[in-house]
Amino acid sequence: MTPEALTGGFADAPVQSAHAFRAALEALSRPATIHSLHGATPPEPLSVAAGVLILTLCDATTPVHLAGDHDCPALRDWITFHCGAPLVAAQEASFAVGRWEALQPVARFAIGQPDYPDRAATLIVEMPELSSEGPRLRGPGIDGIATLSLPESAAFIANRGLFPLGFDCFLTAGASVAGLPRSTRVEDV
Amino acid sequence: MTDQSYNFAYLDEQTKRMIRRAILKGVAVPGYQVPFASREMPMPYGWGTGGVQVTAACLTPDDTLKVIDQGADDTTNAVSIRKFFQRTAGVAVTEATTEATIIQTRHRIPETALTAGQILVYQVPIPEPLRFLEPRETETRKMHELEEYGLMHVKLYEDIARHGTIATAYDYPVRVEGRYVMDPSPIPKFDNPKLSDSPALQLFGAGREQRIYALPPFTHVVSLDFDDHPFVASKAPHDCDLCGAGESYLDEVITDDQGGRMFVCSDTDFCRSRVAAGHSGRLGAGGK
Numbered sequence: 001m002t003p004e005a006l007t008g009g010f011a012d013a014p015v016q017s018a019h020a021f022r023a024a025l026e027a028l029s030r031p032a033t034i035h036s037l038h039g040a041t042p043p044e045p046l047s048v049a050a051g052v053l054i055l056t057l058c059d060a061t062t063p064v065h066l067a068g069d070h071d072c073p074a075l076r077d078w079i080t081f082h083c084g085a086p087l088v089a090a091q092e093a094s095f096a097v098g099r100w101e102a103l104q105p106v107a108r109f110a111i112g113q114p115d116y117p118d119r120a121a122t123l124i125v126e127m128p129e130l131s132s133e134g135p136r137l138r139g140p141g142i143d144g145i146a147t148l149s150l151p152e153s154a155a156f157i158a159n160r161g162l163f164p165l166g167f168d169c170f171l172t173a174g175a176s177v178a179g180l181p182r183s184t185r186v187e188d189v
Numbered sequence: 190m191t192d193q194s195y196n197f198a199y200l201d202e203q204t205k206r207m208i209r210r211a212i213l214k215g216v217a218v219p220g221y222q223v224p225f226a227s228r229e230m231p232m233p234y235g236w237g238t239g240g241v242q243v244t245a246a247c248l249t250p251d252d253t254l255k256v257i258d259q260g261a262d263d264t265t266n267a268v269s270i271r272k273f274f275q276r277t278a279g280v281a282v283t284e285a286t287t288e289a290t291i292i293q294t295r296h297r298i299p300e301t302a303l304t305a306g307q308i309l310v311y312q313v314p315i316p317e318p319l320r321f322l323e324p325r326e327t328e329t330r331k332m333h334e335l336e337e338y339g340l341m342h343v344k345l346y347e348d349i350a351r352h353g354t355i356a357t358a359y360d361y362p363v364r365v366e367g368r369y370v371m372d373p374s375p376i377p378k379f380d381n382p383k384l385s386d387s388p389a390l391q392l393f394g395a396g397r398e399q400r401i402y403a404l405p406p407f408t409h410v411v412s413l414d415f416d417d418h419p420f421v422a423s424k425a426p427h428d429c430d431l432c433g434a435g436e437s438y439l440d441e442v443i444t445d446d447q448g449g450r451m452f453v454c455s456d457t458d459f460c461r462s463r464v465a466a467g468h469s470g471r472l473g474a475g476g477k
C-alpha cells in the first residue's frame with residue numbers, strides 16, 4: 001500500500017459527510033447548479049469533489065469502477081483504505097469515476113431494472129472545468145431552463161430515453177460538483 | 190450541545206450512507222419508491238421513524254429544524270422528534286416555517302409557501318398507493334413498471350358513482366411527471382396542489398414499509414381526476430375563528446359539551462403569525 005493512501009480522508013467523518021451529502025443532494029435535486037465539496041485530499045488524478053463524493057457515498061456494499069487514468073495504484077489503495085469499496089469492472093459498478101472519454105462506452109453501466117430502477121450506476125465524471133455555459137436542460141429540479149457545461153449531449157439524450165431506467169451523473173472539477181440525474185432532458189445542440 | 194454518547198444525528202455512518210444513496214436515487218426517479226433497510230429507532234413506528242431516518246441522513250449542524258404533527262409544533266410527537274435531534278445533532282430548532290431549513294411533517298404541508306433551499310420531510314405510514322388494490326409487493330411493482338394505473342382510476346370512479354363526488358379526502362393519489370403514481374402520505378387533499386412545482390425539495394420516508402421517495406423542486410405533480418369530475422382541493426367552508434384566514438386548512442374544535450365548536454387553522458405557526466400581525470377572526474382577541 002502506498003503511504004499516501006492512509007491520508008487525505010475526512011478528519012471528522014460524521015459532520016464532513018453530512019455537509020458533503022447536503023451539497024450532493026442539492027446538486028442532484030437542482031441539475032445545473034454548481035456546489036462546493038471540501039474535506040478530502042485524495043491522490044491524483046482524483047479531484048477533491050470526486051474524492052469527497054466517494055468518501056460520503058461509497059463503502060463495502062458499493063462496488064466502484066475506476067476508469068482510465070483513475071485506475072492507478074494510489075487511487076486503488078486510497079479507496080480501499082478509506083471506503084473498503086470493492087473495485088470492479090464497469091458492468092458491476094454502483095459507482096464509476098473517471099474522465100468522460102475513459103468512461104466510454106457508457107452503455108456498459110447499470111441502468112436499473114424495470115421493477116427496480118434504483119439499481120442503476122452513478123457516474124462521477126471528472127471534467128476539466130464546470131461552468132453554466134452549455135446545452136439547455138429541462139426537467140425535475142429545474143425552474144424552466146438551465147444550462148451546464150456537459151462533455152456531450154447525445155449520450156445524455158439517449159440516457160433520458162431509457163427513463164425511468166438510466167444512469168445518474170455527478171460532474172466534478174476541482175472542488176466543484178454539479179448533478180445530472182437521468183430525469184433531465186438535455187437539448188440537442 | 191450534542192450528546193456525545195451518540196453518533197451525529199444518532200445513526201451510524203454506514204446506515205446514513207445507505208439512506209443517502211436511497212435518497213439520491215429517489216431524487217433521480219421522482220415518485221418511485223426506493224427500498225431501504227430501515228433501522229430501529231428509539232421511538233415507536235407510528236412516530237414517523239421513516240421520516241426521522243431521512244431527516245437524520247440530511248441534517249448538518251448548520252440546520253434549523255421544524256417538526257409538525259397535523260400542522261402543530263406542540264404535540265407530543267413533534268416535541269419528541271425535535272428534542273431528539275437537538276440532543277443527537279445539536280441543531281437549532283424553530284416553530285417558524287420561514288426560519289426552518291428542514292421541516293419534518295406528519296400529515297400537513299405548511300400554509301406558508303416553501304422556498305428554495307428548504308427540505309420538507311414527510312412521515313409516511315403506507316407508501317404504496319396501489320396497496321389497497323393489490324396486497325402483493327411483486328404485483329404492485331409490476332403495475333408501476335407497466336404503468337397499469339387503470340384500477341386506481343376505477344376505485345376513484347366508484348367513489349363518484351357512490352357519493353356523486355370523489356370522497357377520498359386524505360392520501361389522495363398523484364401522478365408525478367406523467368410517470369409514477371405516488372402516495373402523498375395522509376395529507377388532506379387540500380394540500381395536494383402544493384406538492385407540484387414547489388421550490389423546496391420534498392422527501393418521503395416510510396419506516397415500517399422501508400421505502401424512500403422524493404419530489405425534486407419544480408417537479409410536476411397532478412392529482413388523479415376525470416374530465417367530468419375534476420380534482421378540487423376542498424376545505425371546510427369557513428374562515429379561521431382565531432385569525433380570520435379564509436384560505437387555510439381548518440380543524441374543527443369542539444369548545445364545550447353544549448355542541449359549541451370553532452374552526453381554527455391546522456397550521457399553528459401560520460395562525461399565530463397572522464394573529465401577531467393583527468388579523469382576527471370571529472372568536473379572536475380583537476373580535477370582528
Ligand SMILES: [Zn+2]
Pocket residue numbers: 429430431432433434437453454459460461463
Ligand atoms: Zn388561523
